Amino acid sequence: MESNKKYLLSTRPLPKAIIEEGAMKNVIIEELSFIATQPVQDEALFQKIKALAAEPHTVVFTSMNAVEAVACHVSIAPIWQIYSIGNTTRKLIEEKWGADLIVATAENAQRLGERLIDDGVKEAVFVCGNIRRDELPNKIRSEGGKAEELVVYETRETPTVLAKDYDGILFFSPSAVEAFYSQNKPSKRTVLFAIGKTTEEAIKQHRSHRIVVANVTDKIGLAQQAIDYLSQETE
Secondary structure: OOOOOEEEEEOOOOOHHHHHHHHHOOEEEEEOOOEEEEEOOOHHHHHHHHHHHOOOEEEEEOOHHHHHHHHOOOOOOOOEEEEEEOHHHHHHHHHHHOHHHEEEEEOOHHHHHHHHHHOOOOEEEEEEEOOOOOHHHHHHHHOOOEEEEEEEEEEEEOOOOOOOOOOEEEEOOHHHHHHHHOOOOOOOOOEEEEOOHHHHHHHHOOOOOOEEEOOOOOHHHHHHHHHHHHHHHHO
């Protein structure tokens, strides 16, 4: 690698403008996904989603994929009270159904579960994928509440062996972390950038030593933070 350039791997596609911004600062961004997601295709599930949308429920979203999968069948704002994780997921909910439905947000599933308990929520619909972490439903159930899990999308690993080392790697989910480490191990000089605390915790399970957590839970914000971090090292 050229000494005046830094190479950053993104495990999720990024807007062209961000890639160009990196190049202007001598940070070359390459993209390679380690997971693939797709909505569950099941007529019974579709009818379930539509029925829920017509009723008052407390509904929890912890990923953009879950929001997208539900929004395909619910175009009009449902009569829900929504609890959401992260900045990006919240913004998508606002885009699909408006901000008024959102009761609260939190930076990770553990804190979102705590907020539900603090608000006295006893029953909630947890909209999720087939691979999801246990913190939120376990928190609700530990307090005697009920968490109905609605699996609306599936995640599968698509691991690839890297042909070179990178100066930085962007991770946007625990699933991508696990898929990456199933075939790879970053070099000691590689800086790992995590979208949030949950993803950071997944990286720590593999004893990685240099982790930078995003100031905001937004993929563009994380990419910009990584560009600034690495470009400073080229100066």
